[in-house]
Amino acid sequence: AQSVTQLGSHVSVSEGALVLLRCNYSSSVPPYLFWYVQYPNQGLQLLLKYTTGATLVKGINGFEAEFKKSETSFHLTKPSAHMSDAAEYFCAVDADRGSTLGRLYFGRGTQLTVWP
């Protein structure tokens, strides 16, 4: 079975500080990887995704993530946090690389708090 581990259910940073949200996956082959963000009382929105090619991918709102096969990781970063980044962030994997059923496996989420 596929699994996604997000280390740290809560992360707090000061405004302007680096944001680092960790995601590790287990998969027999490199999967497609996604980060979603959920603002209060809203559905999940796609931040960025990795499928093939360059392992450093850039998403919306200044976020980026790097796929590291050797570490089975896909950590999300942003150089400078903004108050509006406060939300819950979910890492997800498509272990079938889009070839079959389209199912994504989601992590438990990391709540990001940004202090002024």
Add this chain to the structure above:
Amino acid sequence: DARVTQTPRHKVTEMGQEVTMRCQPILGHNTVFWYRQTMMQGLELLAYFRNRAPLDDSGMPKDRFSAEMPDATLATLKIQPSEPRDSAVYFCASGSGRGVNNEQFFGPGTRLTVL
């Protein structure tokens, strides 16, 4: 701006009542997912469909939950009878389901409270 829509956005009901939640996927998307989100369990996949056919509903309590797609523009999730432990936010998501564009687009959710 194509979006997944869900109705109702909020539902408060009493234990034992039937609850029906509706979802309109993005036009052209052939895969529809139902999720449940709670503080304790996080985001759980309940069921999903491709081209209106159910692919997997193993995440759903079979005795009280049912999911259908009467047509390509409507997906429904029913709970009968509802119980307090069903209180959660239910999300519908749609996608094209394959290839490098295998991302899911989520609706705003239905917040269900069963008293």
